[in-house]
Amino acid sequence: MPANSRPPQRPGWRAAALIYTITGAVCILACAVVPDSEAGMLVAIAGGLPWSLSLLTLDLSPGVANTALMMLAGSWAINAALLWWLALRRPGHHGPSHPA
Numbered sequence: 001m002p003a004n005s006r007p008p009q010r011p012g013w014r015a016a017a018l019i020y021t022i023t024g025a026v027c028i029l030a031c032a033v034v035p036d037s038e039a040g041m042l043v044a045i046a047g048g049l050p051w052s053l054s055l056l057t058l059d060l061s062p063g064v065a066n067t068a069l070m071m072l073a074g075s076w077a078i079n080a081a082l083l084w085w086l087a088l089r090r091p092g093h094h095g096p097s098h099p100a
Contacts, residue, residue: 013087020083023047024076031072035065048075 027044034040045052052075058064 013083017080017083017087020047021080024080028069028073028076031069035069044072044076048072048079051075051078 024047027040027047030037030040031044045055052072054071054075055068058068058071
């Protein structure tokens with residue numbers, strides 16, 4: 001590949017990462033604004049899988065809703081970060097390309 005050519009773009013991964021990030025922000029904000037919505041909470045939990053399984057470790061003590069919301073936000077953030085990493089990494093770039 002010539003030195004001045006650009007690496008192939010990853011529009012599919014970028015679109016997926018952007019859609020997932022926006023959807024996650026909307027879901028988490030909706031859960032914060034309307035915490036009694038069971039459907040909204042189920043969507044937020046499903047979208048944050050597998051990290052949202054950590055919700056199973058919570059007990060039903062005061063403040064559990066805030067803790068659960070923070071865990072869901074974290075799970076969406078982890079998934080979004082992984083998608084953005086896939087979208088922005090250079091294809092075929094696994095390490096130094098020059099001999100030692």
